[in-house]
Amino acid sequence: MENLNNVEQTIAVQSQDTCQLLNTFKDKMTLSLKVCAHCTLCAESCFMFMKNNKDPHYMPSYKFINSIGVIYKKKGNLKRNDLEKMKDIVWKHCVLCTRCYCPIGIDIPSMISTARSYCRAQGVYPEFDEIY
Amino acid sequence: MVKSKRKPLNEIMGSIQAYSRIFNIGCGGCASVCLAGGQREVNALNSEITAELKSQGLHKQIDGYTIERQCNNQFFQGLDEIVQKYDCLLSMACGAGVQFLAERFPTKPVFPALNTISIGIDRDIGLYEERCRACGECVLGYTGGICPVTRCAKSLFNGPCGGTNKGKCEISSEIPCAWQEIYVRLKDQNRLNDIRKIRPVMLWQNQVQRMTVQESYRQRYAQS
Numbered sequence: 001m002e003n004l005n006n007v008e009q010t011i012a013v014q015s016q017d018t019c020q021l022l023n024t025f026k027d028k029m030t031l032s033l034k035v036c037a038h039c040t041l042c043a044e045s046c047f048m049f050m051k052n053n054k055d056p057h058y059m060p061s062y063k064f065i066n067s068i069g070v071i072y073k074k075k076g077n078l079k080r081n082d083l084e085k086m087k088d089i090v091w092k093h094c095v096l097c098t099r100c101y102c103p104i105g106i107d108i109p110s111m112i113s114t115a116r117s118y119c120r121a122q123g124v125y126p127e128f129d130e131i132y
Numbered sequence: 133m134v135k136s137k138r139k140p141l142n143e144i145m146g147s148i149q150a151y152s153r154i155f156n157i158g159c160g161g162c163a164s165v166c167l168a169g170g171q172r173e174v175n176a177l178n179s180e181i182t183a184e185l186k187s188q189g190l191h192k193q194i195d196g197y198t199i200e201r202q203c204n205n206q207f208f209q210g211l212d213e214i215v216q217k218y219d220c221l222l223s224m225a226c227g228a229g230v231q232f233l234a235e236r237f238p239t240k241p242v243f244p245a246l247n248t249i250s251i252g253i254d255r256d257i258g259l260y261e262e263r264c265r266a267c268g269e270c271v272l273g274y275t276g277g278i279c280p281v282t283r284c285a286k287s288l289f290n291g292p293c294g295g296t297n298k299g300k301c302e303i304s305s306e307i308p309c310a311w312q313e314i315y316v317r318l319k320d321q322n323r324l325n326d327i328r329k330i331r332p333v334m335l336w337q338n339q340v341q342r343m344t345v346q347e348s349y350r351q352r353y354a355q356s
Contacts (some may be wrong), residue, residue, distance in 0.1 A: 024210055024213065025210060096200055096201075098204075098206065109206065110206070110209060113199075113200045113207055114210075116160065116200060117197075117198075117199075117210075120171045120197075120198055125170070125171045125172070125198075127172065128164060128165045128166075128167060128170065129167060129257045129258065
């Protein structure tokens with residue numbers, strides 16, 4: 001996790017505290033990623049998945065594996081494009097309604113919110129005046 | 133959604149003047165969507181504060197961070213350790229978020245950086261119109277979807293009053309009479325009977341602190 005901060009130099013990091021914050025979640029996040037059984041039972045608890053014709057890109061497990069999962073897997077060695085793609089996953093595909101259900105007990109909302117925190121710390125976040 | 137507006141810089145500077153390590157916490161919920169207290173606004177405010185301090189020859193440590201929603205305890209996780217490094221907290225959330233932050237960190241002074249304005253709609257980018265005052269007694273069903281509490285100067289449940297004048301309110305010729313609009317809409321829908329009967333006065337439930345328990349969760353919270 002020492003390299004968590006190694007996103008391209010052009011990306012501003014707000015403060016060291018934000019990366020420390022991500023490090024404090026390391027145990028919880030890596031454990032959650034490890035125990036996910038890919039059972040897909042979380043899928044039908046997600047209204048975004050149901051409303052988008054059960055598109056697998058909206059499955060809660062897909063969303064956390066391809067956001068916070070990628071961050072930890074790549075140990076922070078991400079490019080800005082990776083974060084921009086991640087932005088869509090964690091903001092456009094998830095409203096953090098916290099209704100997702102995992103039979104194993106994985107705290108999916110906290111995984112998505114940690115991914116959002118990481119993106120924000122690297123200066124990648126939604127601009128709410130862009131949607132008009 | 134809840135609409136907020138940033139406080140003047142002078143007021144914010146005044147609240148943090150006694151502290152040297154300041155942690156500015158944004159909210160990724162409503163405050164972010166109404167362009168008042170998201171990550172971008174946290175960065176902007178921190179830059180303004182830093183510039184202002186510099187112009188005064190002062191130096192303080194000011195850092196920023198945005199959590200998903202300051203009105204939900206779930207999203208405070210991880211902040212506990214960081215917050216201890218700071219003398220005071222600035223919150224860029226609505227009044228509910230500020231209070232929840234202060235409750236979560238009772239030993240830290242918490243200051244609001246926003247004024248909470250209303251529950252409103254998005255007219256355009258950065259242009260919001262109040263539409264609800266959370267009175268707890270919604271009458272939109274018989275007023276044609278036009279809120280007399282928010283839109284009528286007297287918040288009348290049985291209107292219009294004698295001050296209506298050619299479709300405008302007596303307090304200003306710029307302000308439309310809500311009850312005129314209600315009448316026109318209901319007439320167009322052939323529903324004028326809805327406002328012919330006298331409605332009881334409002335109980336003004338929003339004058340005391342309210343707790344909301346959804347029916348399906350009533351049993352769960354019955355003991356507490």
